[in-house]
Amino acid sequence: MSTVTCDLAITLDGYAAGPAQTLERPFGEIDTNTLHAWHLEHRARHQAEHDAIVGADAYVMGRNMFAPRGDGPWPDDWIGWWGTEPPYRAPVYVLTHHPHAPITLDGGTTFHFVTDGPTLALALARETAGSDGRVAVAGGVTTVNQYLAAGEIDELRLHVVPFTAALGSGPRLFDGVGPIDWHATTGRWTPDVTHLVYRRGAAPAD
Amino acid sequence: MSTVTCDLAITLDGYAAGPAQTLERPFGEIDTNTLHAWHLEHRARHQAEHDAIVGADAYVMGRNMFAPRGDGPWPDDWIGWWGTEPPYRAPVYVLTHHPHAPITLDGGTTFHFVTDGPTLALALARETAGSDGRVAVAGGVTTVNQYLAAGEIDELRLHVVPFTAALGSGPRLFDGVGPIDWHATTGRWTPDVTHLVYRRGAAPAD
Numbered sequence: 001m002s003t004v005t006c007d008l009a010i011t012l013d014g015y016a017a018g019p020a021q022t023l024e025r026p027f028g029e030i031d032t033n034t035l036h037a038w039h040l041e042h043r044a045r046h047q048a049e050h051d052a053i054v055g056a057d058a059y060v061m062g063r064n065m066f067a068p069r070g071d072g073p074w075p076d077d078w079i080g081w082w083g084t085e086p087p088y089r090a091p092v093y094v095l096t097h098h099p100h101a102p103i104t105l106d107g108g109t110t111f112h113f114v115t116d117g118p119t120l121a122l123a124l125a126r127e128t129a130g131s132d133g134r135v136a137v138a139g140g141v142t143t144v145n146q147y148l149a150a151g152e153i154d155e156l157r158l159h160v161v162p163f164t165a166a167l168g169s170g171p172r173l174f175d176g177v178g179p180i181d182w183h184a185t186t187g188r189w190t191p192d193v194t195h196l197v198y199r200r201g202a203a204p205a206d
Numbered sequence: 207m208s209t210v211t212c213d214l215a216i217t218l219d220g221y222a223a224g225p226a227q228t229l230e231r232p233f234g235e236i237d238t239n240t241l242h243a244w245h246l247e248h249r250a251r252h253q254a255e256h257d258a259i260v261g262a263d264a265y266v267m268g269r270n271m272f273a274p275r276g277d278g279p280w281p282d283d284w285i286g287w288w289g290t291e292p293p294y295r296a297p298v299y300v301l302t303h304h305p306h307a308p309i310t311l312d313g314g315t316t317f318h319f320v321t322d323g324p325t326l327a328l329a330l331a332r333e334t335a336g337s338d339g340r341v342a343v344a345g346g347v348t349t350v351n352q353y354l355a356a357g358e359i360d361e362l363r364l365h366v367v368p369f370t371a372a373l374g375s376g377p378r379l380f381d382g383v384g385p386i387d388w389h390a391t392t393g394r395w396t397p398d399v400t401h402l403v404y405r406r407g408a409a410p411a412d
Contacts, residue, residue: 162404
């Protein structure tokens with residue numbers, strides 16, 4: 001069966017985005033720079049991690065990761081935050097309550113809109129990735145928590161930035177997720193961000 | 207002025223202890239082993255970090271770090287969780303509402319009980335440590351959050367274990383603490399625990 005990974009950039013206090021998301025501020029009250037300067041501005045130092053993030057065979061993402069927050073459908077001309085050539089270069093299954101025709105963009109990215117829930121979205125992504133392939137849960141944190149709680153994420157890769165968000169509200173990583181057995185498989189400290197990789201289950205015997 | 211450091215072992219989801227603390231389970235619903243196996247069982251791999259934790263010139267700790275949870279005074283013969291020769295080997299100022307005579311133990315540790323609040327306790331510890339010395343805020347997490355919110359902690363050293371506590375309630379690191387400027391000064395990944403050191407303020411220019 002395909003492997004499911006999840007990369008998430010989080011603050012020291014466990015936030016991956018803030019409230020009050022808008023078109024101008026995709027991460028709400030947290031500056032994009034706070035969470036993502038390490039790969040947006042200093043990519044050369046983090047090329048391997050960046051390549052791993054965008055190297056999956058299929059993706060699942062929450063609705064608010066695709067479009068600005070709102071209960072209704074998004075504007076007709078909205079194609080996501082990433083412009084005409086998104087970095088995914090693979091099918092991306094977007095969880096939403098609003099049916100929408102697929103959006104095919106340059107470089108191999110097609111956004112598919114799934115209205116039948118996260119279980120079906122993941123099944124579609126697994127089918128696309130194939131049994132030897134990899135599916136990435138791309139975010140946001142509510143979607144990640146949902147798949148963690150369902151036991152679907154095999155490898156969690158956290159990118160911990162040296163900031164606290166101090167929001168006092170809003171979803172944090174692991175909120176509502178029950179106990180999970182993890183083991184740490186690898187990690188790398190840098191002044192910009194600490195990369196931590198955890199795999200589900202007990203560590204293999206020495 | 208003396209430097210104030212804080213070492214805290216935390217789970218991936220930010221817990222340093224669980225509810226339901228008892229004499230048998232000083233970390234409540236979290237196993238002591240979960241948070242502390244790295245230095246209790248594998249100290250040789252983490253000797254430098256262990257030495258730094260117990261190398262301060264004076265300590266401040268919360269009441270529940272000294273004695274099992276409860277609102278009243280603790281039993282007359284209680285000398286803390288650490289036996290007759292605690293690892294601190296320096297004065298330890300314990301925050302409490304209950305006056306108690308100092309307890310002097312082997313190896314240089316004396317527990318002093320401070321009923322006039324955290325500001326005074328820290329002042330006493332700073333006085334003891336001297337202007338070139340180091341004060342450590344030893345925990346628990348509520349006490350750490352209090353001193354973080356007051357802007358008193360210069361260096362925060364997190365020891366992140368590869369477990370989630372999944373408690374769903376109880377204090378987490380940074381709860382109620384406002385925004386703080388940090389920079390990452392050093393870090394070290396190991397399979398047991400990731401050591402992360404943050405210092406208050408902006409990073410020094412290159």
